[in-house]
Amino acid sequence: MVLPNSLSSYYEKFLATGEVKCIDEEIPFEIPQGWEWVRLGNIATIIGGYAYKSQDFINSSNNQVLRLGNIKNDFLKHNASPVYISDDLATKTDKFRCHLDDILITMTGTRKKRDYFFSYKVEQNDLNYFINQRVGILRFYISEVSMFMIYALKAENTLQNVFQYETGTANQGNLGAENIAKVYIPLPPLSEQLRIVSKIKELIPLVEAYEQTQNELNTLNTSLNELLCKSILQEAIQGKLVLQVAEEGTAQELLERIRQEKLQLVKEGKLKKSALTDSVIYKGDDNKYYERINAQTVEIELPFEYPNNWSVLRLKDICQLIDGEKRNGKGICLDAKYLRGKSSATTVEKGKFVYAGDNIILVDGENSGEVFTVPQDGYMGSTFKQLWLSSAMWKPYILAFILFYKEDLRNSKRGAAIPHLNKELFYNLPIGIPPYQEQQRIAKRINELSQLLK
Numbered sequence: 001m002v003l004p005n006s007l008s009s010y011y012e013k014f015l016a017t018g019e020v021k022c023i024d025e026e027i028p029f030e031i032p033q034g035w036e037w038v039r040l041g042n043i044a045t046i047i048g049g050y051a052y053k054s055q056d057f058i059n060s061s062n063n064q065v066l067r068l069g070n071i072k073n074d075f076l077k078h079n080a081s082p083v084y085i086s087d088d089l090a091t092k093t094d095k096f097r098c099h100l101d102d103i104l105i106t107m108t109g110t111r112k113k114r115d116y117f118f119s120y121k122v123e124q125n126d127l128n129y130f131i132n133q134r135v136g137i138l139r140f141y142i143s144e145v146s147m148f149m150i151y152a153l154k155a156e157n158t159l160q161n162v163f164q165y166e167t168g169t170a171n172q173g174n175l176g177a178e179n180i181a182k183v184y185i186p187l188p189p190l191s192e193q194l195r196i197v198s199k200i201k202e203l204i205p206l207v208e209a210y211e212q213t214q215n216e217l218n219t220l221n222t223s224l225n226e227l228l229c230k231s232i233l234q235e236a237i238q239g240k241l242v243l244q245v246a247e248e249g250t251a252q253e254l255l256e257r258i259r260q261e262k263l264q265l266v267k268e269g270k271l272k273k274s275a276l277t278d279s280v281i282y283k284g285d286d287n288k289y290y291e292r293i294n295a296q297t298v299e300i301e302l303p304f305e306y307p308n309n310w311s312v313l314r315l316k317d318i319c320q321l322i323d324g325e326k327r328n329g330k331g332i333c334l335d336a337k338y339l340r341g342k343s344s345a346t347t348v349e350k351g352k353f354v355y356a357g358d359n360i361i362l363v364d365g366e367n368s369g370e371v372f373t374v375p376q377d378g379y380m381g382s383t384f385k386q387l388w389l390s391s392a393m394w395k396p397y398i399l400a401f402i403l404f405y406k407e408d409l410r411n412s413k414r415g416a417a418i419p420h421l422n423k424e425l426f427y428n429l430p431i432g433i434p435p436y437q438e439q440q441r442i443a444k445r446i447n448e449l450s451q452l453l454k
Contacts, residue, residue, distance in 0.1 A: 041181025044138045049131035050096040057083040063090040067132045098122045098129040101143040108134040111173035121150040148193035233404035238304035248435040251311040257392035281312040306432040316427035321385040324352030335381030351379030359387040368421040369409030396443035
């Protein structure tokens with residue numbers, strides 16, 4: 001038992017031996033006069049669940065066995081893979097039947113993720129439930145205490161105290177009844193417990209209403225940010241984000257540089273011959289846009305009007321998807337989860353090699369069309385292609401253009417089981433080509449405005 005604080009110190013007396021020990025370092029905070037620090041095992045019996053066997057379960061009865069997946073904070077998922085036992089077995093395992101005002105807890109989950117120790121208070125309609133192994137019952141010596149404890153068990157200080165006792169394997173975390181019994185709880189007098197519970201119930205609807213409002217505001221802010229980013233990119237790719245400067249000339253000279261670069265790369269075997277099938281897009285005297293492919297010229301519709309000193313190409317003219325360089329030897333696997341910072345690095349023995357600074361694009365999966373800049377040498381994941389971008393262009397400008405069309409690419413995926421990037425749509429996107437220096441100014445301005453939105 002924990003003795004009341006004396007001279008600003010706390011002591012615990014062990015009834016079996018009579019030993020008294022100072023526990024100041026274990027007490028997380030001071031409590032009001034009249035409250036007491038108690039260990040959970042001093043105010044409740046902790047009952048571990050019964051190890052029912054699969055052959056014990058029957059299709060239906062009045063006696064349902066609650067397993068880990070059935071218990072969440074403050075509610076039961078009793079329809080989640082329900083299992084039942086016979087009346088005869090229920091009688092034999094009556095010790096594991098739920099009683100009114102018991103608190104059920106889950107005692108196994110994922111190690112270090114705190115995704116268990118859920119708690120649920122048993123109500124009148126729950127008395128035909130039985131607990132399976134790794135589910136526990138807290139049965140309080142004074143049943144009214146459970147009304148306060150169902151909230152106290154979810155407090156952050158309580159959870160920190162509980163999970164210091166976590167054991168288990170690399171992935172599975174466990175809490176044992178003996179260690180749960182050691183957990184300190186600040187306990188007010190019963191009358192004050194009831195007042196606290198009443199106040200909590202009064203405040204919960206207000207908290208929930210505030211949470212809903214905050215979530216709606218967060219959603220609105222996110223949507224607004226996305227719309228602003230989209231607007232910035234749209235202004236950029238149609239020549240409205242920065243002023244045109246006459247001294248920077250036109251984009252015509254870039255077109256020849258792009259063509260010569262592709263010829264050289266085809267000669268070196270780094271690009272396929274199909275990359276050379278350029279089209280010429282131009283604005284006629286009638287202010288309409290036309291496209292000439294080989295000897296055929298057709299009128300086309302473009303999404304925007306472009307400045308007079310810009311040219312217009314198809315994305316395939318400055319951008320190609322390539323397989324990358326096959327290599328053997330241990331290296332980092334650059335998959336999407338790793339590149340997003342959601343998993344640690346893994347190594348593979350061979351694959352398609354890419355260098356730090358290369359760009360790769362997702363071509364398979366829900367996020368097809370998403371582009372990453374490679375942070376280090378390694379092997380790109382199997383859902384990627386390397387993205388060749390013409391060196392005659394300013395890369396951040398092209399990447400901003402692809403980002404503008406990210407949702408269109410995502411929403412036009414092909415394939416049912418595994419969606420794929422719609423390469424036809426990707427390659428045929430018309431892209432306005434400003435002079436090189438203007439591309440740089442556009443990319444710089446996009447970056448400046450994006451920083452303001454963070």
